[in-house]
Amino acid sequence: MKFRIKYFVSAFLTLTLLLGWVTPAYAADIVSITPNSVVNDVANTITVAGNGFDNTATVLLDGSALATTFLNDQTLTATVPAGIAAGVPHTITVTMTGGPLVTSLPLTVTAPIPTNTP
Numbered sequence: 001m002k003f004r005i006k007y008f009v010s011a012f013l014t015l016t017l018l019l020g021w022v023t024p025a026y027a028a029d030i031v032s033i034t035p036n037s038v039v040n041d042v043a044n045t046i047t048v049a050g051n052g053f054d055n056t057a058t059v060l061l062d063g064s065a066l067a068t069t070f071l072n073d074q075t076l077t078a079t080v081p082a083g084i085a086a087g088v089p090h091t092i093t094v095t096m097t098g099g100p101l102v103t104s105l106p107l108t109v110t111a112p113i114p115t116n117t118p
Contacts, residue, residue, distance in 0.1 A: 028052030030103040033092050037108040040084050046107070048076040048094060056097040061107065062090055086111040 030050040038044040048059055051074060059068045059078035066078040076094065084090065086109050093104040 028054075028057075028094070028096065028101050030092070030094055030101060030105055033105050033107060036105070037110065038080055038084075039112050040086050040109050041082060041112040043082050044080045046078055046080055046092070048078060048092065049074060050076075050094065050101075050103070053094065054096055058095050060093045060095055060100070063093075065095075080107070080109075084109045 028051060030048060032049045034047045034049070035044075038046070046059075053070065053073050053076055055070045057068065057070055057076055059066045059076055061078075061080060061084070066080060069077045071077060088109075090107045090109055091104045092107045094101045
C-alpha cells in the first residue's frame with residue numbers, strides 16, 4: 001500500500017506542475033490614484049488603491065519615497081509635498097519588501113491659478 005501511495009503522490013505532483021494546477025502567488029498592483037491631479041502650493045494626500053499591498057508598502061513619486069500609511073491590502077495613503085514641479089510628467093509607483101510593483105500611474109501636478117486682487 002505504501003508503494004502505491006508514494007507513486008500516486010509523485011504522479012499527482014508531476015501533473016500539478018505540468019498542467020499548472022498550482023495557483024500562482026497573488027500579484028500586487030496599483031488600480032487607481034485619487035485624486036490623480038494635485039496643486040503644488042500645498043501638501044496633498046493621495047489615496048492609492050490596488051491589490052496585494054502589505055504593511056511594508058511605500059508609495060514612490062518619481063522613485064522617491066513619500067510618507068505612506070498602510071490602511072489595508074487594497075488601500076494606501078501618501079503625502080505629496082508642496083513644491084513639486086508643475087507641468088512635467090510624474091509617476092506614482094509602490095514598492096514593498098519583494099521589490100517595486102510593475103504597475104505605475106501618472107500624477108498630474110499643476111501650479112495654483114493666480115487670483116486677481118483689486
